Amino acid sequence: xxxxxxxxxxxxxxxxxxxxxxxxxxxxxxxxxxxxxxxxxxxxxxxxxxxxxxxxxxxxxxxxxxxxxxxxxxxxxxxxxxxxxxxxxxxxxxxxxxxxxxxxxxxxxxxxxxxxxxxxxxxxxxxxxxxxxxxxxxxxxxxxxxxxxxxxxxxxxxxxxxxxxxxxxxxxxxxxxxxxxxxxxxxxxxxxxxxxxxxxxxxxxxxxxxxxxxxxxxxxxxxxxxxxxxxxxxxxxxxxxxxxxxxxxxxxxxxxxxxxxxxxxxxxxxxxxxxxxxxxxxxxxxxxxxxxxxxxxxxxxxxxxxxxxxxxxxxxxxxxxxxxxxxxx
Amino acid sequence: xxxxxxxxxxxxxxxxxxxxxxxxxxxxxxxxxxxxxxxxxxxxxxxxxxxxxxxxxxxxxxxxxxxxxxxxxxxxxxxxxxxxxxxxxxxxxxxxxxxxxxxxxxxxxxxxxxxxxxxxxxxxxxxxxxxxxxxxxxxxxxxxxxxxxxxxxxxxxxxxxxxxxxxxxxxxxxxxxxxxxxxxxxxxxxxxxxxxxxxxxxxxxxxxxxxxxxxxxxxxxxxxxxxxxxxxxxxxxxxxxxxxxxxxxxxxxxxxxxxxxxxxxxxxxxxxxxxxxxxxxxxxxxxxxxxxxxxxxxxxxxxxxxxxxxxxxxxxxxxxxxxxxxxxxxxxxxxxxxxxxxxxxxxxxxxxxxxxxxxxxxxxxxxxxxxxxxxxxxxxxxxxxxxxxxxxxxxxxxxxxxxxxxxxxxxxxxxxxxxxxxxxxxxxxxxxxxxxxxxxxxxxxxxxxxxxxxxxxxxxxxxxxxxxxxxxxxxxxxxxxxxxxxxxxxxxxxxxxxxxxxxxxxxxxxxxxxxxxxxxxxxxxxxxxxxxxxxxxxxxxxxxxxxxxxxxxxxxxxx
Numbered sequence: 001x002x003x004x005x006x007x008x009x010x011x012x013x014x015x016x017x018x019x020x021x022x023x024x025x026x027x028x029x030x031x032x033x034x035x036x037x038x039x040x041x042x043x044x045x046x047x048x049x050x051x052x053x054x055x056x057x058x059x060x061x062x063x064x065x066x067x068x069x070x071x072x073x074x075x076x077x078x079x080x081x082x083x084x085x086x087x088x089x090x091x092x093x094x095x096x097x098x099x100x101x102x103x104x105x106x107x108x109x110x111x112x113x114x115x116x117x118x119x120x121x122x123x124x125x126x127x128x129x130x131x132x133x134x135x136x137x138x139x140x141x142x143x144x145x146x147x148x149x150x151x152x153x154x155x156x157x158x159x160x161x162x163x164x165x166x167x168x169x170x171x172x173x174x175x176x177x178x179x180x181x182x183x184x185x186x187x188x189x190x191x192x193x194x195x196x197x198x199x200x201x202x203x204x205x206x207x208x209x210x211x212x213x214x215x216x217x218x219x220x221x222x223x224x225x226x227x228x229x230x231x232x233x234x235x236x237x238x239x240x241x242x243x244x245x246x247x248x249x250x251x252x253x254x255x256x257x258x259x260x261x262x263x264x265x266x267x268x269x270x271x272x273x274x275x276x277x278x279x280x281x282x283x284x285x286x287x288x289x290x291x292x293x294x295x296x297x298x299x300x301x302x303x304x305x306x307x308x309x310x311x312x313x314x315x316x317x318x319x320x321x322x323x324x325x326x327x328x329x
Numbered sequence: 330x331x332x333x334x335x336x337x338x339x340x341x342x343x344x345x346x347x348x349x350x351x352x353x354x355x356x357x358x359x360x361x362x363x364x365x366x367x368x369x370x371x372x373x374x375x376x377x378x379x380x381x382x383x384x385x386x387x388x389x390x391x392x393x394x395x396x397x398x399x400x401x402x403x404x405x406x407x408x409x410x411x412x413x414x415x416x417x418x419x420x421x422x423x424x425x426x427x428x429x430x431x432x433x434x435x436x437x438x439x440x441x442x443x444x445x446x447x448x449x450x451x452x453x454x455x456x457x458x459x460x461x462x463x464x465x466x467x468x469x470x471x472x473x474x475x476x477x478x479x480x481x482x483x484x485x486x487x488x489x490x491x492x493x494x495x496x497x498x499x500x501x502x503x504x505x506x507x508x509x510x511x512x513x514x515x516x517x518x519x520x521x522x523x524x525x526x527x528x529x530x531x532x533x534x535x536x537x538x539x540x541x542x543x544x545x546x547x548x549x550x551x552x553x554x555x556x557x558x559x560x561x562x563x564x565x566x567x568x569x570x571x572x573x574x575x576x577x578x579x580x581x582x583x584x585x586x587x588x589x590x591x592x593x594x595x596x597x598x599x600x601x602x603x604x605x606x607x608x609x610x611x612x613x614x615x616x617x618x619x620x621x622x623x624x625x626x627x628x629x630x631x632x633x634x635x636x637x638x639x640x641x642x643x644x645x646x647x648x649x650x651x652x653x654x655x656x657x658x659x660x661x662x663x664x665x666x667x668x669x670x671x672x673x674x675x676x677x678x679x680x681x682x683x684x685x686x687x688x689x690x691x692x693x694x695x696x697x698x699x700x701x702x703x704x705x706x707x708x709x710x711x712x713x714x715x716x717x718x719x720x721x722x723x724x725x726x727x728x729x730x731x732x733x734x735x736x737x738x739x740x741x742x743x744x745x746x747x748x749x750x751x752x753x754x755x756x757x758x759x760x761x762x763x764x765x766x767x768x769x770x771x772x773x774x775x776x777x778x779x780x781x782x783x784x785x786x787x788x789x790x791x792x793x794x795x796x797x798x799x800x801x802x803x804x805x806x807x808x809x810x811x812x813x814x815x816x817x818x819x820x821x822x823x824x825x826x827x828x829x830x831x832x833x834x835x836x837x838x839x840x841x842x843x844x845x846x847x848x849x850x851x852x853x854x855x856x857x858x859x860x861x862x863x864x865x866x867x868x869x870x871x872x873x874x875x876x877x878x879x880x881x882x883x884x885x886x887x888x
Contacts, residue, residue, distance in 0.1 A: 031394075032391070032393060032394035032396070035396075036393075036394045036395070036396050039393050039394075078429070078430070078431075092430065092435070120430060120435065122430050122431070122435075136430065162434075164430070164431045165431075178431065178432060199362055200362050201362050205362075207360070207362050208360065208432045210431040210432060211431070225431070225432055226360050226379060226432065246378060246382065247382065248382050249388030249389075250388045250389050250390070250391055251388060251389035252388070254382045255426045255427075257431065272426045272429075273382075273422070273423075273426050279393070281392070285389065285392055286389035286390070286391055286392065287391060287392045287393040288391050288392075288393035288394055289391065302422060302425065302426065302429075304429065304431075318429070319425075
């Protein structure tokens, strides 16, 4: 028992050191399995900023002596967003949002100034000029700059009962209100622009919706968790399509959570219970699933959210305390 | 059917609907749309599908992999799946897939990070007091006799199978039945849930289990997570919160250890206000340390710190009184260091608890009186082999102490707290205990250590608490007349010309070399003209001193 425990902790220590070595000296982790043509490959595993950032040069180090640069490891990642080379990870376990600037190899930890953290930031959206962090406990959207400075706070009191997910598109913020089973769209000032969704099982109706995402053409995709499906709406809030149903077979869901769209309008859906990602094409046909239960590279443990930036697919692998990065081949 | 039959049928249906009281249909776990807010009897199967996935054979073939047949996903993992003790186990995953803050409130997830994710944890460390003699996660008890008595199988093994034998959500919660509230498997009042597994010594008589003290509504709320309003109903929840509070370990509500105590022991629940005592000038500074104390610390090898739980065991404390040197109820169940320097657990005598930290001099506590025979070890100062000591460890050496105030006599034993205590301890209703005093170092009464002060009842009040002032300075013995009256008193033979303090000659703990607690204060007392600094005991009520004090040479002076 002792030996096995030590083995586990060694493995855990290796993973936590950010030593991701899925491609070095090993066969690449791909889906589907050979001999089928590989479509998705595991690219990297992110556990925190230490392995990510560049070693700072002299002047940067000097500046950092006066600034409060903060490096925090990923603890319990929930909602994520990836856009234009940035990756934002809402981490209630660490009490803030990890912002990775992948192009400049910079890292910022977003939290309110003078506080050790923010209580339960559950989701984050990357806007054109700002980052929006959704905090259900304080019922606010906290707005930060891309350099990690807190800008202001948008209050959701009276508008939303308990927000769960946020998505940004064309200066609008789309937020799911899970216990009220509807979606609210606000502008950056906090004014309500649109509200849609009713509790029910019919097409267009919702039952405990959780995650939301929007595509460049304005379509809204909602993970209708307790109806075990993903529903697509037009930008005006009218239902257009449904993906998935309840069950244990391919193309079916048990606990759909995060959803993301790629450049070919394929729909990627995280199943928190199956520990995988299922991919559908824009017609609703099932294409592939990848990921399975476990803690090794390419395996997931209760993943929550997914985000796509170009060819890279980011999955918040919640109970494994990491973000896994896949590439669409 | 006639009208009567109809009525009977309707009544029957209503009665059965009423029976749905404890079924999942009438609880928050009924996530079905049709059951929401209506009295109509929802079919139970509609409710089940939210957690129990049906095997509908409606698979789609994956277009990106023509070779793969439609896959069935395994819902319940095997026990070996739990590769990492920090991962939730199989039945807990089901709870967490909604209770992560998305579908439902995520408050069940640990607030602190990343240590101690309790779900799926293998075992409580074996040296922790709360651990059962059998580890829950390890070997299943083979012998029924060693199983905790008074519990049946369903005490630990609940409706959801403990497939990995670890602690799971289902150890305490039954998602189907909300009879007791919060979907708990049994009535949580008075520690009902916790005590099924946690076997604390002496908990049955502990005040935290039995007291019916209530909160007087002055903030802060000592019980923010429960609805009961008495200490006994809250029991474990007085200090612990099962999903994790803000402390680093032990599921305590507050991150500052003393805050877990002071939230009640500030007069708002417990009648005595300890919090105010900590505002005095000389205190045990519990607020200066954080995350150092552990219940399994080795007194022989620990860093300087003090917390409430260094002196009080919250699982065993009672109101029982005791006589010196025995430990009273409030100090029951603690580790200590005995008079031989060995670790003792539990400590039997009050001084053992004090010695645990104060055996060796703590650098941050100043030396109040520099002694000729300086000792860095309090245990050595009080040792029975010494010629004199205050009777804390054992009965004193001197059989002739006429100044003792009844009921004290030469066979008495005293507590450390007879001298070190709250300076209001002897006032009616005063709180007894060395929490804080206005007189350093935590003195029960005022005691001045400096010479040249006019003697009075009040400046040496600590010594006069046990030693009669009149006998000391106005008695008939030679000591009284030639030593105390001459050197200490403000009137009398020398008319108050010397004005020495008690502590100038006497060391209140003990003297390694001399009888009568003689151990000169080197600030005032130096060697005589003959180069000697010495007290020689010449027998009953007689002695001589070689020293120089206030410029006056004693070479020797005899009484």
